Amino acid sequence: MPLTLHAAIIPNWLQSLGATARLLDRAEQWSGEAGMSEGEILGARLADDMLPLAYQFTSCCNHSAYAIERCREGHFTPQTNPPPMKFAELRAMVQEAIGTLTAVTPQELEDIAGNDMIFSFGETMRLEFTVQDFLLSFSNPNLFFHAATAYxxxxxKGMPLSKRDFMGAARVKQG
Incomplete structure (x- = not known):
């Protein structure tokens, strides 16, 4: 049986966003227990030239649900608004992304998989893809990069986490 584009990405993205939602919940609780303010934890960075934790959570949504929405139009431009700096706002964003992905049907993705897709940033960067190649070779690795960076x-910062916290709920065989 051939693997559909939907089967190749949507369940994995939902798994990753589910883990991201749990990370947000745990980070909020843990940061309070550790005496860190919301701004301190959401503003934390791995390195000075990297974007903060809040941006990493936002990018998980941008490279999943927002990417699907943009594929419908054929053009993705990164969102450059500052990320929300409140756990509640980030949580709502992740939940909205999960809802968007849950509503995507296999047929919808099959119908647009071969369509032209353009990624552009600023005046000089422009990459041309098909929708399928954009989702598989651009959005997919970006989602996992930002999820791993958030983790x-x-x-x-010292939050006790395990690999399972990053992976989320695996889709194990039932029955």
Missing amino acids: DILRM
């Missing part, structure tokens, strides 16, 4: 920032 890494929390670990760096």
Whole structure:
């Protein structure tokens, strides 16, 4: 049986966003227990030239649900608004992304998989893809990069986490 584009990405993205939602919940509780303010933890960075934790959570949504929305139009431009600096706002964003992905049907993705897709940033950067290649070779690795970076920032700050916290709920065989 051939693997559909939907089967290749949507369940994995939902798994990752589910883990991201749990990381947010745990980070909020843990940061309070550790005496860190919301701004301190959400503003934390792995390195000075990297973007903060809040941006990492936002980018998980941008490279999943927002990417799907933009594929419908054929053009993705990164959102440059500052990320929300409140756990509640980030949580709502992740939940909205989960809802968006849950509503995507296999047929919808099959119908647009071969369509043209452009990624542009600023005046000079323009990459041309098909929707399928954009989702598989651009958005997919970006989602996992930002999810891993969020996990890494929390670990760096001292939050007790395990690999399972990053992976989320695996889709094990039932029955």
